[in-house]
Amino acid sequence: MNAATQSVIETLGLVKDFGRTRALDGLDLSVAAGEIHGFLGPNGAGKSTTLRVLLGLIRPTSGTARVFGLDPWADPVATHRDIAYVPGDVSLWPNLSGGEAIDLLTGLRGGADGTLRRELIEEFELDPRKKARTYSKGNRQKVALIAAFARPARLYLLDEPSAGLDPLMDAVFRRQIDRVSRDGATVLLSSHILSEVEQLCDRITIIRSGTAVETGTLGELRHLKRTHFRVTGLAEPARLAALPGTHGISIDGTAAEFDADAADLGAVLAGIAEPGISGLTVAPPSLESLFLRHYSDRNGSGVK
């Protein structure tokens, strides 16, 4: 066989227009079999649109999408046979109980694994007898997650799955991702939270305004691991530029902001440790700051 066996998802130059709005603008995305792929982007970047194209729910304006080597628009039924999907905004039937919704959704895919279903309901602490109209957003999310994980699939498409889950339930969710990944399944997980993707995913694609702007392993996307510093009370802020691994320094009086490479954190910390400093904030870089940097990179001279 060919590339289709290695890469479960393959899109090339995917474009999707809704009226005059361009939701996807030449998106290239490649997800290899067995990997957990993070699909990272701010709200409105086109993540959900991409997942819908991959499910054949909407037809791309141009470009190609292949899932398991199949065209999801031409043959949705065959494509869906091995897919479990959790939409970003789970809407359920108000007069069906959670248990009934789970049975309906897994039943349409061929039936749930009984043991798995019981364990998941227990782990996610869902009361399956409650009518869906009484569920909170988090509980509706749990219903969709349980339905997705209660029957083995080869590909899991998860659209911001942990939004609405508390940290305890988020841990349960991560354990399930680990489990299906160990079983050899492929996972495409969309998110707008960098740290979430960082912890779970092998590879990441970053999408902005319908275009993939970066893709690679976390190691390759080294600048994602830069730590953001804000220091006040520096005697000579200009000295920062001399420290190894510092980037994007901006100085305002005795205050300075900059990013530092993970490998050089020790040297940076030693470099700023002086008696006069009055404040220090250290934060992992947010997605927003990443995109801000993308803009400034483009406007500046040095595009990679």
Next chain:
Amino acid sequence: MSGVVRLALFQARRDRVTLPVWILGITVLGFATSSAVATQFGDEAAQAAILTLAASNPAFLAALMSTFLVVRHTRTDEELGRAELLGSVPLPRAASVAAALLLGAAANLLLGGFVAAGFVAAGLPVPGAVWAGAAVGAVGVSFVGLAAVVAQVLPSGRSANGAAAALVGAAYLIRGIGDALGTPAADLLHVSSAWPSLLSPIGWGQRSRPFTSPDLFPLLVLSTAALVLGGAARLIRRRRDVGASLLPQGDGRERAGAGGTSFVGLAWRLQRSTLAGWCVGAAALGAVAGVLGPLVTETVSSVAPLKELISRLVPGGQAGLIDVFITALLGVAGVFAAAAGIQAVLRMRAEEAEGRSELLLAAPVSRARWLGANLFIAAASAALVCATAGAAAALGLGVSGTPTGAGGSLVPAALAHVPAALVFLAAAGLAFAAAPRLSIPLGWGMLAAGLVLGEFGELFGLPVWLQDLSPFRHSSAMPVEPFDPVGAWGLAVVAAALAGLAAYSIRRRDLTA
């Protein structure tokens, strides 16, 4: 401006399309019925008798308008969490209830005025028209109060709407029973309703006798009832938690039942309670045929102009008068069947717009199967509604011992209206498949067009080819007419073609929120 008034104005703004449609629709219906009566019955006494009956239909619709209005702004808001947001502003806890009551009263005042104007425009005497309008408004207001209490008792908008609508149906039916058991006056034109009518607000509205001897007392009773019920609803709301209800939301089953894992099972699950409502309506219609049958036969045969009209409508004049009456009622049941089917089909649109079909269609099953399952349940609904009406009519006639040649064959007679209903629901399916965003106005618009062309086309003097566009025109009007297999098969073929086209189209579009 007080907070309650401000809130009521805000609610009115949310209803700026819904309420005018209700009010104008009811007015047009009242105008159409009464102008038909005014042109076809010269005798004033006969007019008065028929009009009193005819005025109970706007009252029935006013009651429905009122219950949906109140539930929409109280329980449904609470269920969807909007009430919580409003609960954070400095207003009394029961402010939303008070505002909904205020809006309901204003809507019915307006409706009463419009209905009266419609009656006047149709050429009815002005005082009678004003009294009739007031009676319609008063019935509506009483249901504003009743629905406000129901919304406090039941946990969800859906259940509150269902229960309140069932009460409206019961009120209509009880009024009919009261009439049937009543004693006709010497001239056979007035019926003094029996005691059951006193249990029905619609019966009280009728007791105001707008066109014969107007009486204010029943309207005062209705308004007082509205005040008391509205006060009770506010009292309950003041004393309960947001989201709580006197009857709590019961738990569901832990596992899906046997049919709960298929499209057909889901479609049935979503349709069954609405279908029960349509069947109750159809049964009431059938029962009216049976119970009122003897009265109609007597009245009609003793009033010369009516007899003349009937013989004009039914050439040959051999058909029994009771059969004419039953045929007309079964025709209405056919409209019910089409409406029930359209509603079932259009539920797919709600499923899609609210994001649930995305979950369903991510499963390895085709869209055509999803559509097919829903069309199947819609078709079954239409058949069930027709069969119920026919069975109820046969039963009613049997119980009242009315002699009719058609008693046993009324179920097949009612089922003769199914093919036309199939055309409507398949057309709604095609609208959903091809133009999802427009499917709801298109689906109901086609029914309205079919009604206007088919049922009123003759009255308005429209060209025959235009009238013939309505599927209703090709149904066999049994038992007066014999069964016409060509018409029935023709409709069935058109329905199948539309359904096939829908299955083809739905594959070719995006899922659209």
